[in-house]
Amino acid sequence: MRPHPLLASAVLLVATACAGSPPAVPGADSGTADPILVEGRGVWARSCASCHAPDGSGGRGPSLRAAVQRFPDSRDQVEVVADGRRGMPAFGGRYSDAEIIAVVRYTREVLGTAFQPAGS
Numbered sequence: 417m418r419p420h421p422l423l424a425s426a427v428l429l430v431a432t433a434c435a436g437s438p439p440a441v442p443g444a445d446s447g448t449a450d451p452i453l454v455e456g457r458g459v460w461a462r463s464c465a466s467c468h469a470p471d472g473s474g475g476r477g478p479s480l481r482a483a484v485q486r487f488p489d490s491r492d493q494v495e496v497v498a499d500g501r502r503g504m505p506a507f508g509g510r511y512s513d514a515e516i517i518a519v520v521r522y523t524r525e526v527l528g529t530a531f532q533p534a535g536s
């Protein structure tokens with residue numbers, strides 16, 4: 417028996433949601449998104465989400481939800497991503513400085529704010 421086509425697409429939808437795609441950059445739908453953040457999301461999806469979870473809540477690597485508090489100076493966060501640290505691979509050879517800054521901005525400005533408690 418073949419599954420009902422609607423059921424099949426519903427299953428596909430749920431599967432996609434669970435695999436999780438990283439949160440969209442605000443304005444992505446209307447074309448007003450900051451292109452640097454869009455680029456950062458691309459880097460995040462390709463190279464970071466597998467260890468840190470698509471929404472940055474953590475997995476093999478720690479949660480980055482509080483990256484802004486943890487790295488008050490974003491340059492320190494850029495340094496960890498470029499140079500690596502213990503289980504965290506170095507990405508300096510793989511991505512340009514601009515791409516690393518873009519992904520760091522994405523974690524701070526999109527993933528970080530997604531976790532802000534309501535009303536703050």
Ligand code: HEC
Binds near residue numbers: 468478480486493520
């Ligand atoms: C192979 C898994 C893996 C991948 C891929 C990975 N990370 Fe990590 N990341 C880790 C681990 C493990 C740590 C903790 C390192 C430690 O204990 O010092 C970490 C730590 C970090 C930290 C420091 C967190 C803190 O609170 O100190 C940042 C920032 C970070 N990763 C960002 C990224 C970004 C951005 C990418 C993609 C370009 C990425 N990571 C890809 C595993 C990974």
